Structures are given as structure tokens and as C-alpha cells.
Amino acid sequence: MTDAIVLAAGESKVPEGIFLFIPPLYDIFGSLAALIIIALVFWKKVLPTFNRVLDERAEKIQGGMARAEAAQAEAQVALAEYHQQLAEARAEAARIREEARAEGSTIVAELRQKASDDAARILENAQRQIAAERQQAAVSLRAEVGALATELASRIVGEALADEARQSRVIDRFLDDIEASATIGSREN
Amino acid sequence: MLLAASGDGGLPVPSMTEFFPPAIAFEGTIFEFNRISLVRWIAVIALVALFWAVASRARLVPGRAQSVAEIGLDFVRVNIAEEVLGKQHARPYVPMLTTMFFAIFFLNVTGIVPGLNIPSNSVVAVPLLLAAAAFVAFVWAGIKAHGVVGYLRTSLFPSGVPWPLYVILTPIEIISTFILRPLTLTVRLMANMLAGHLLLVTFFMLTNYLFFEAAGAVKAVGLLTFGAAFAFTVFELFISALQAYIFTLLTAVYINLSQEAH
Numbered sequence: 001m002t003d004a005i006v007l008a009a010g011e012s013k014v015p016e017g018i019f020l021f022i023p024p025l026y027d028i029f030g031s032l033a034a035l036i037i038i039a040l041v042f043w044k045k046v047l048p049t050f051n052r053v054l055d056e057r058a059e060k061i062q063g064g065m066a067r068a069e070a071a072q073a074e075a076q077v078a079l080a081e082y083h084q085q086l087a088e089a090r091a092e093a094a095r096i097r098e099e100a101r102a103e104g105s106t107i108v109a110e111l112r113q114k115a116s117d118d119a120a121r122i123l124e125n126a127q128r129q130i131a132a133e134r135q136q137a138a139v140s141l142r143a144e145v146g147a148l149a150t151e152l153a154s155r156i157v158g159e160a161l162a163d164e165a166r167q168s169r170v171i172d173r174f175l176d177d178i179e180a181s182a183t184i185g186s187r188e189n
Numbered sequence: 190m191l192l193a194a195s196g197d198g199g200l201p202v203p204s205m206t207e208f209f210p211p212a213i214a215f216e217g218t219i220f221e222f223n224r225i226s227l228v229r230w231i232a233v234i235a236l237v238a239l240f241w242a243v244a245s246r247a248r249l250v251p252g253r254a255q256s257v258a259e260i261g262l263d264f265v266r267v268n269i270a271e272e273v274l275g276k277q278h279a280r281p282y283v284p285m286l287t288t289m290f291f292a293i294f295f296l297n298v299t300g301i302v303p304g305l306n307i308p309s310n311s312v313v314a315v316p317l318l319l320a321a322a323a324f325v326a327f328v329w330a331g332i333k334a335h336g337v338v339g340y341l342r343t344s345l346f347p348s349g350v351p352w353p354l355y356v357i358l359t360p361i362e363i364i365s366t367f368i369l370r371p372l373t374l375t376v377r378l379m380a381n382m383l384a385g386h387l388l389l390v391t392f393f394m395l396t397n398y399l400f401f402e403a404a405g406a407v408k409a410v411g412l413l414t415f416g417a418a419f420a421f422t423v424f425e426l427f428i429s430a431l432q433a434y435i436f437t438l439l440t441a442v443y444i445n446l447s448q449e450a451h
Contacts (some may be wrong), residue, residue, distance in 0.1 A: 014205045021375070023314035026221035031314035034233045035322075038292045041237045043284040049244040050262055056249055 203390040229309035273441040297429035311382040320374040323440040331447030392418035
């Protein structure tokens with residue numbers, strides 16, 4: 001140990017006691033310069049740069065999250081809208097179907113009514129035509145019967161004048177028969 | 190370093206001349222320059238260059254170097270400043286605390302860098318200046334929070350104490366707050382680095398002596414001392430970071446104590 005101190009003594013001076021804790025002026029000066037440089041670099045360059053980067057990153061992350069949330073909300077709104085439109089479309093379809101069914105049954109009922117009307121009308125026409133023809137037949141028959149009767153009468157008169165009384169009875173009866181049958185025929189009309 | 194070792198016989202031991210090397214240039218002026226000053230400037234340039242380079246290349250999506258730098262800066266800002274001072278109060282002190290932490294660490298760690306081999310914090314200048322900065326910071330924080338009179342009252346006359354006790358309490362508070370705080374900050378840092386360096390030098394010298402000058406089987410003991418030297422080198426790395434952390438944390442705590450009335 002003594003050797004070491006002796007050896008070193010020539011090259012540098014080791015302070016004693018309290019002076020170990022009191023730096024020489026040049027050391028204070030040099031250290032101060034060193035620390036000021038470090039402080040300036042951190043204060044003016046490093047920390048502002050990193051703070052800016054951190055802020056930007058936080059901003060970016062928060063912005064991204066906000067955008068994602070907005071997109072999700074938008075998607076949900078769109079989904080709800082789509083569901084609503086779907087429901088509306090279904091309701092619309094059901095309504096149209098219902099209307100068509102109602103309309104269809106109305107048409108069927110109308111057609112049926114019209115058909116039965118037509119049928120009734122056709123039947124009536126036919127009956128009327130038949131009645132008219134019978135009337136006409138009756139009229140022409142009556143005329144013909146008159147002529148036949150007259151002819152028959154003349155023949156009877158011409159051939160058997162002797163039995164005049166019987167002859168008139170026959171004629172009367174004949175005419176009555178005709179009359180009766182004509183009455184029956186016209187009543188059937 | 191080996192200059193101090195004795196060359197002839199006897200176990201070599203390091204001496205305090207380790208920490209007071211001869212001047213290299215400008216001897217006798219305030220620009221005097223020795224080995225430790227040189228090592229200090231190398232550490233300063235390394236620190237500044239490293240952070241400058243990373244900061245200049247800072248991107249939104251960090252690369253590997255930027256991630257590491259951000260972890261370091263976040264450690265000081267969040268785990269020291271904001272945790273002790275609270276988020277609002279921390280902001281103005283973050284630059285100072287960050288500077289302290291990284292300056293102390295880089296000036297410590299030169300002790301285990303091969304070729305530099307001396308922590309420049311093992312001489313008193315830098316620890317003393319940093320303690321002075323801490324002192325100014327916590328006094329200023331107290332004055333800002335309570336005013337000059339208010340700060341002196343809250344720190345020297347703690348409330349809730351019967352007034353006769355102030356006769357004892359106030360001198361104790363004066364000594365502990367305004368003298369012991371900066372002194373302990375200085376001595377803790379300096380003594381830790383000084384002791385660590387002496388320990389490393391001792392082991393390396395012993396290893397050297399045992400390998401080359403001891404006789405026969407005693408040489409084998411050199412393996413042991415070499416292993417110890419390696420272990421203490423790793424330990425010094427840890428101590429370098431720990432001392433930086435302690436110094437910065439205590440500064441933050443002192444600032445906090447000044448801000449809060451007690």
C-alpha cells in the first residue's frame with residue numbers, strides 16, 4: 001500500500017479528508033458543461049420528440065377506435081333498416097296477396113251472378129217465344145176450324161136436309177167442342 | 190489503473206490515486222482535463238448521440254431502438270415522476286428527472302466498459318452538481334406550492350406538534366431537509382461507485398498478481414478472483430442502474446414532500 005501511494009504521489013495529488021468531497025474548480029466546470037449538454041438535449045430534443053410521437057400514437061389509436069365504433073354503429077343502423085325494409089316488404093306482399101284473393105272471389109261471384117242472370121234471361125225468352133208461337137198457332141187454328149166447320153156444314157146441309165133438327169144439334173155440339181178445346185188451349189198458355 | 194499497482198512483491202491493492210489521475214491537458218486552468226474527464230465526455234457523447242439518433246428517427250410505429258428508448262423514458266416518466274408526484278405535478282419535473290436518470294446511469298456504467306474502466310460518478314463533481322439541482326428543484330417546488338414563508342413554515346414547523354417541541358424539531362428539520370438531503374444524495378452515489386470501482390480493481394489486480402507472480406498451486410486461486418471480478422462486473426451494471434433509480438426517485442420524493450403540506 002505504501003508503495004502504491006509513493007508511486008502515485010509523483011503523478012497526482014490525492015486530496016485528504018473533507019476535500020475528497022469538494023471537487024476542484026475545473027472538475028465542477030467540466031461536469032457542469034457535461035450535465036447542461038445532456039439536459040439540453042433531453043429537454044429540447046429527446047423529450048419533445050418522444051412526447052409528440054406518443055401523443056400522435058395515442059391520437060391514432062383513439063381515432064382508429066372511434067372510427068371503428070362509428071363504422072359498427074353505422075352497420076347496425078343499416079342492418080336495422082334492412083330488417084325493417086324486409087318486414088315492410090313481407091307485409092306488403094301479404095297485403096297484395098290478400099287483395100288479390102278478395103278481388104278474385106269478387107270476380108267469381110260477379111261472373112256467377114251474371115251467368116245465372118243470363119240463364120234466366122235465355123229461359124224467359126224461350127218461354128215467351130213458345131207462348132207467342134202457341135198463340136199464333138191457336139189463332140190460325142181457329143180460322144182454319146171456322147172454315148172447316150163451314151165446309152162441313154155446307155156438306156151436311158147439302159146431303160141430309162131431312163133431318164134438320166139432328167143436323168143442327170150436331171153442329172152445335174161440334175162448335176161447343178171446338179170452343180171448349182180452344183178455351184183449354186188458350187188457358188194453357 | 191495498473192500504474193498504481195506495485196510491481197515488486199507483496200499483494201497489490203488499489204489506492205485513491207485511481208480517482209485523481211494526473212492532468213492530460215490545460216493543467217492549472219479551469220479547462221484542466223484528466224482521464225476521468227475524458228471518460229465523462231465519452232459517456233456524455235455516447236448518451237447524447239444515442240438519444241439524438243433515436244429521436245431523429247422517431248416514428249409512429251417504433252423500431253427496435255425506439256422501443257427500447259421509449260421503455261427507458263417511460264420508466265422515468267411513469268414509474269418515477271408520475272407515480273411519486275401524480276400526473277399533474279410531474280410534468281414540469283420530467284425533463285430534469287429524465288436527465289438525472291440517464292446522466293447518472295451513463296456516467297456510472299463507464300466503470301464496466303472495457304478501456305474506460307472508471308465510473309466518472311466516483312469523483313464528487315457530478316454527484317454534487319446533481320444533488321444541487323435536486324436541492325434547487327425541491328426548494329423551488331415548495332416555494333411554488335406554499336410561498337417562501339409558507340414553505341419554511343410547513344417544512345420547519347410541522348403542524349400537529351406542541352409548540353415547545355419546535356425547539357428540538359426545527360433544528361432537526363433544518364439539518365435533515367436542507368443539509369442532509371443533498372449531502373446524502375451526493376455521498377450515496379459517489380461512494381457506491383467509488384467502492385464498486387475499488388472492488389473491481391482489487392479483483393483484477395489480484396487475478397493479475399496470482400496468475401503471473403504467485404508460485405505454483407496458488408495460481409489456481411486466481412481463477413476464483415477472476416470469477417469474482419466477473420460477478421462484480423455484472424453486479425456493477427446492476428448497481429449503476431440502481432443508483433440512477435435511487436437518486437432520481439429520491440429527488441422526486443423530496444419534490445413531493447415539498448409540495449405537500451405536512
